[in-house]
Amino acid sequence: MKFGDFDDARKEYVITTPRTPYPWINYLGQEAFFSLVSNFAGGYSFYRDARFRRITRYRYNNVPTDEGSRFFYIKDGTTIWSPAWKPARTPLDRYECRHGMGYTIITGEKEGVEVRIRFFVPRGVHAELQDVVITNKGHRPKDLTFYAGLEWCLWNALDDFTNFQRNFSTGEVEIADSVIYHKTEYRERRNHYAFYASTTPHSGFDSDRETFFGLYNGFQDSRAVLEGTTYQSVADGWAPIAVHRFDLHLEPGESRSLTLILGYVENPDDEKWEAPGIINKKPARAIIDRFSKKEEVDRAFADLKAYWDDLLGRFVLTHKEEKLMRQVNIWNQYQCIVTYHMARSASYFESGIGRGIGFRDTNQDILGSMHQIPALARQRILDVAATQMEDGGCYHQYQPLTKRGNNDIGGDFNDDPLWLILSTAAYIKETGDWSILDEQVPFDHDPAMAAPLLEHLRRSFYHVVNNLGPHGLPLIGRADWNDCLNLNCFSTNPDESFQTADNKKGRTAESVFIAGLFVYAGRDYVEICRRQGLEEEANQAEQHIQNMIRTVEEHGWDGEWYLRAYDYYGRKVGSKDCEEGKIFIEPQGMCGMAEIGKDKGYPIKALDSVKKHLDTKYGIVLQQPAYSRYYVELGEISSYPPGYKENAGIFCHNNPWVMIAEAKAGRGSRAWEYYRKIAPAYLEDISEIHRTEPYVYAQMIAGKDARRHGEAKNSWLTGTAAWNFVAISQWILGIRPEFDGLVIDPCIPAEWEGYTVKRIYRGATYEITVENPSHVEKGVARLFIDGREVPVNEHRGPTETGVILPLAPEGTTVKVRAVLGS
Numbered sequence: 001m002k003f004g005d006f007d008d009a010r011k012e013y014v015i016t017t018p019r020t021p022y023p024w025i026n027y028l029g030q031e032a033f034f035s036l037v038s039n040f041a042g043g044y045s046f047y048r049d050a051r052f053r054r055i056t057r058y059r060y061n062n063v064p065t066d067e068g069s070r071f072f073y074i075k076d077g078t079t080i081w082s083p084a085w086k087p088a089r090t091p092l093d094r095y096e097c098r099h100g101m102g103y104t105i106i107t108g109e110k111e112g113v114e115v116r117i118r119f120f121v122p123r124g125v126h127a128e129l130q131d132v133v134i135t136n137k138g139h140r141p142k143d144l145t146f147y148a149g150l151e152w153c154l155w156n157a158l159d160d161f162t163n164f165q166r167n168f169s170t171g172e173v174e175i176a177d178s179v180i181y182h183k184t185e186y187r188e189r190r191n192h193y194a195f196y197a198s199t200t201p202h203s204g205f206d207s208d209r210e211t212f213f214g215l216y217n218g219f220q221d222s223r224a225v226l227e228g229t230t231y232q233s234v235a236d237g238w239a240p241i242a243v244h245r246f247d248l249h250l251e252p253g254e255s256r257s258l259t260l261i262l263g264y265v266e267n268p269d270d271e272k273w274e275a276p277g278i279i280n281k282k283p284a285r286a287i288i289d290r291f292s293k294k295e296e297v298d299r300a301f302a303d304l305k306a307y308w309d310d311l312l313g314r315f316v317l318t319h320k321e322e323k324l325m326r327q328v329n330i331w332n333q334y335q336c337i338v339t340y341h342m343a344r345s346a347s348y349f350e351s352g353i354g355r356g357i358g359f360r361d362t363n364q365d366i367l368g369s370m371h372q373i374p375a376l377a378r379q380r381i382l383d384v385a386a387t388q389m390e391d392g393g394c395y396h397q398y399q400p401l402t403k404r405g406n407n408d409i410g411g412d413f414n415d416d417p418l419w420l421i422l423s424t425a426a427y428i429k430e431t432g433d434w435s436i437l438d439e440q441v442p443f444d445h446d447p448a449m450a451a452p453l454l455e456h457l458r459r460s461f462y463h464v465v466n467n468l469g470p471h472g473l474p475l476i477g478r479a480d481w482n483d484c485l486n487l488n489c490f491s492t493n494p495d496e497s498f499q500t501a502d503n504k505k506g507r508t509a510e511s512v513f514i515a516g517l518f519v520y521a522g523r524d525y526v527e528i529c530r531r532q533g534l535e536e537e538a539n540q541a542e543q544h545i546q547n548m549i550r551t552v553e554e555h556g557w558d559g560e561w562y563l564r565a566y567d568y569y570g571r572k573v574g575s576k577d578c579e580e581g582k583i584f585i586e587p588q589g590m591c592g593m594a595e596i597g598k599d600k601g602y603p604i605k606a607l608d609s610v611k612k613h614l615d616t617k618y619g620i621v622l623q624q625p626a627y628s629r630y631y632v633e634l635g636e637i638s639s640y641p642p643g644y645k646e647n648a649g650i651f652c653h654n655n656p657w658v659m660i661a662e663a664k665a666g667r668g669s670r671a672w673e674y675y676r677k678i679a680p681a682y683l684e685d686i687s688e689i690h691r692t693e694p695y696v697y698a699q700m701i702a703g704k705d706a707r708r709h710g711e712a713k714n715s716w717l718t719g720t721a722a723w724n725f726v727a728i729s730q731w732i733l734g735i736r737p738e739f740d741g742l743v744i745d746p747c748i749p750a751e752w753e754g755y756t757v758k759r760i761y762r763g764a765t766y767e768i769t770v771e772n773p774s775h776v777e778k779g780v781a782r783l784f785i786d787g788r789e790v791p792v793n794e795h796r797g798p799t800e801t802g803v804i805l806p807l808a809p810e811g812t813t814v815k816v817r818a819v820l821g822s
Contacts, residue, residue, distance in 0.1 A: 001688040006681070006695070007098070008326050011308070011334075013695045015039045015097040018085035021691040023066040025348055025716070026099040027338045028128060029121040030307070033264055035128045036346060037104045037119050039097040041084040042066035044153070045128055047192070047264045049401035050345050050352025054157035055182075055194045055264060056150050060351050067219045068151050074134075075145040075228050076113055083108030083115035087219035099695070101308035101334055103301070112138025113250075115146070122300035123307055127263035127287050131297050134258070136250035144250065145228050148260050149243035150196060151209065152182045158353045171240040173207045174279060179288065180207050180242035183279050192266045195284045196242035199259040199292040203247040204230035209239035259297055263287050311337065311372045315729060316758040323681040328728055331680065331695045335721040336368035340376065342717050345400070349699075349714040356399040356406055359384055360481065361719060363419035368722030370430045371737075371760070378436055381423055385441045385456045390449060392417050392463030396499075404445050409500060414467060414477035415514050417460035418521045424457060425524035429737040432762055432807075437532065454532065461525050464518045465544050469566065471555040472547070473510035474518060476565060478503060479635075480511045481586060481654075482622075484646040486635025487567045498636035510566040512556040512574075515548050516590035522548075527739060552596050561609040562587035562602070564623075567633050574623065581634070583613050584623040589657025595664060604665055610658055611670070618710045619650035619678040620658060621703040643706025650701035652678045652720040656727035663731035663747035666801070668777035671732050672749045679724070686710065697721050735759050735768060738798060744818045745802025746770055747778045763810030774821045781821030786814060 003024075004015040015024060020039060028035040034050075036043035036058075043066075044058035056069045067087050074081050081090035084097070084106045094109035103120035118131040136142045154160045154167050174181040179197040186193050206212035206224060211233035214223035224230050230245040248256055265283045274280050291297050317328045343361050346352035362384055366377040387405040388394040395405025396413050405411075428434060437454040467475045476487050483499060487509035491501045522545045529538035556563050564574025564584040574584040588610050592603040614620045626648035627638035640647035655678055662671040676682050678701070684694035692698045692715035699714035730736035734746030735757050742761050754771040774781075779801040783792050797804035808814045 001686070002684055002694075003687055004097075004694075006326055006684075008322075008330065010098075010100065011312070011330050012098045012100040013331075013693075015099070016095070018092070018095050018097075021688055023348060024097075024099070024693045026104045027342070027716075028102055028104070028119060029341070030102060030123055033121055033126040033128070034341065034346070035119070035121060035262075036348070037070075038066055038348070039084070039099070039106070040066050040086040041070045041072060041106055041117065041119075042068070042086070044069045045262060046346065046352065047126060049356070049399060051157050051356070052155070052399070052401050053192070053264075054153040054155060054160065054352065055262070057153040057160065059161075060348075066348075071147075071149050071219055072115070072117065073147040073222070073225045074110070074113060074115060075147075075225060076111060076142065079111060080225055081108065081110045083117055089220060101312070101330075102304050109137070112136065112140075113142060113144065118301070120301060120304055123303055125263075125287060125300070126265070127261050129291060129297060129300070130260040130262070131301075132258040132260065133255055134248060134250065135255040136252055139252050141252065142248075142250045144248045145203075145225075146246045146248060146258070147222075147225055147243060148198075148246075148258075149206075149212070149241060150262065152184070152194065152240045152242065154184050155190070157351070168239075169237045171235050171237050173235045173240050173242075175205060175207060175234060176281070178202045178205075178244065179281075179284070180205060180244075181279060181281065181284070182240060182242070184240065186272070186279060187277070191269055191272060192264065193279055193284075195261070195263050195265070196244070197261040197263065197284070197288045198244045198246075199261070199288060200246070202244040204232060204245040206230045206233045206243040207240055208233035208235040209241045212241060212243055257294055259291055259294070261288060261291055308334075313758075314371050314760040315735075317733065317755060318757075319755040320753075323679070327679050327681040328725075328733075332697075332721060332725045332728070333369075333372065335696045335716065336365070336725055337372060339365040339717055339719070339721050340369045340373065340380070343400075344717045347715070347717045350717055356397045357384070358397045359387060359394045359416045360396070360413065360419050363423040364719045365722050366423055367426050368725040370426050374427065374431050374433075377423075377427055378431075378433070381420070381427060381436065382439055382441055382453065385420060385453055386443075386445050388417065388420070388443055388456055388459070390443045390459070392459030392461075392466075394420075412477040412503070413479050413483070414464070414475055414511065415480040415517055417463045418514070418517050420460050421457050421521040421525050424453065425521075425528060426737075428528070429739055430761075434531070437528070454528070457525055457528065458537070461522060461541060461544075464514065467507075469508055469510035470570060471510055471566060472551040473512060473555060473566065474514035475507055476509045476511040476514065480514050481517075482513070482637065482646055484636035484640075485565065485573075486637075487565060487573070487633065489635045490568075490632050491635065492632060498639075504568060506568060508566070508570055509568045512552060512563045512565055513586045513590055515552050515556060516562070516587055516594045516596060518548055519545055519552075519594040519596060520590060531739065549596050552591065553600065553602070556587070556591070557597060557602060561606045562591045562596075569633070573634070580625045580627050581623050581637075582625065583609060585610065585614055585620055585651070585654050585658065586622075589654050589661055592661025593657055593664065603661060607658065607661055607665060607667075607670075615674075616650065616704045616709070617677070618701050619652060620655050620674065621648045621705075622646055622651045622654070623648055626703070626705040641706070643703040643709065645700055648703045648705050650678070650703050652697055652699060652701060653718055653723060656720070656723040659724075659727040660731045663727070663734075663778075666747060666778040668732065668747040669749040671727070671747060675724070675728060675732065678720070697724060733757060734770075734802065736802075737761060738804065740797075740804060741807050742766060742805045743797040743799075743802050744768060744770070744780060744783075744805065744816065745778075745797065745799055746780075746818075746820065748772065750775045750777050762807065764808035765813045766805065766808070766816055767813060768816045768818065770818050770820065772820045776820050776822060779820055779822060780818045782819040784817035784819075
């Protein structure tokens, strides 16, 4: 069942009924000011950090869901309705929500009145614009009252919903010239305030929640709206809000435009005040004055669309498969940018409070957006490297506002350091900018302990070498990629987190997954060292990699698949000998990508075991059989009901590792089969089952052991976005950046006839046509550059089946034709 349609020409998803299976959201903002907006106009805004600079309030896990934050009403005689359906929930004659690239447009129509609201954050501006057009489409004059409102958060989102004994006495506002300023704590320790402005004089306002709604009323039945008025209340403690009322008379066919601005301002300490007790409004007024002109609003919107057109124009696929094109060209790349900005902090499943930016998470996220925002990726690599410890370990997370490691979570997730090697190598492959390795980066954010980024990579590599267990495999620490496989935790206290509980100190629990990642990422480290002239270091690192390969072959292979781990007691995890949890997806994908035991046929056997034991119609589950009871020696993974999250759910993040391993093995049809199963564009017709947005990936889909098999959760903020773009663009379509240039090495279904890709790479444009006349799955047999055939063997890349293109001068266009064959 569908609840809307894709409008590919406009790069939008169009929701045509408000009763979606779950709120379907979008993200606004490109730099520092961000908003989440749902198809009901719900969501919230923040500046840089969703915990410490939350601007508007949002109630998670609320009943009814997704109410508060923004709210809009029309009072037309005795009829009260909301353009976004909620919160009034009056049935509408017409409803439409268009989620686009960095903007959302919601239109509601009732009894001849249409209200359209366009939400977006202009580039370079710390504000959300709400561009409202109200039209009388009927044949009689209309006297209407329009309300636009929001609820302020008292900045620290955690404190906002816990510390009521203080918060009910701190709220402060100022009101001037149709602008409501939120200045809670501004006169003490804060140098920032927010404002909600109308560029058109309002007819009235309220800034006290209880006054506007009534103490025992809700968002659906505001007292002020029922009475068709406002009370001009000035908040003094309790719960400050901002509501503008507009009394409008519209003749038939007449439209009225209103621009509302939700903004954020920081003032220097010596410029905080206009007069004693009066905040310095000059920066806010500059924003308000600029967007008081409708043409400036439209110009900012056009600039935003051009920005996204440019970002999405750097990898463009032309293919007969329409769903594939919209997935690759629009929504997957868009989601990759969002995950770069948000990491795992703020979504409708992540509260913005518990997690900042994860070391592991962000290093993976930028793999999918590297070709779009290399300069931002460079800075993020340096920022995250600064949270690394001297021994090569690192903080698991850091706060985006301070860029300092989060002590609440700590470290000892022993896969974390290796992802820094992978992201840095990807940056160099994309840009050719080797200077990043020379950047001085502190350890633990201490400038006195600064070292070149290359030294950080070395310590990342040797953090594994220096932390090996009894079998010579990497120690797992608190956990590896799977945060819920806690082999040293032994938690029996329901009041503690598995991730932060005291761990046993024994150095016995080992991870085969980290071993695979060490081999996979370590090869990039070796190549970087060689190209930096560090031949001895490269040789030593290569020897450590070879040792790890032999160790996995001896102690990490279970006969038909790779083991998952050894637990605290030295017992196998993810083995045919286990009662439950016999096979896990992570080592099959990662060790398959690393091609460990290739000469022995291990990757193919492991991938065949994935197909046999883990595959379902909705994707590959994390492990089988699911754990039916709690295993204290395994930790959180066994605390979930069977089929959910890490306990045999379809964890979409690791599905593309299997796709890549299949592509490296030359099995394009199998890689494509797995790709389609979890790609959102292919799931639109089962939205009543899938539930989350049909335009972005979710972290998890309920597995075959779950009662709700196929139901997704945790959409938007997931490494699934980056890894699926890497899988489809670099390994299936096969257009892959390497240190020396762009590689063409497709691995596709034999029935595909071909496709074209426009790829901007190091300033040059490559127009690549792939033809498959022999209907093979892999192998470039002939290569043409600018119409001239060139010897394939002279252009072989890192693999025997692909070719590497010579680097073209910046600003030039290269036409490439690659013909697949045996």
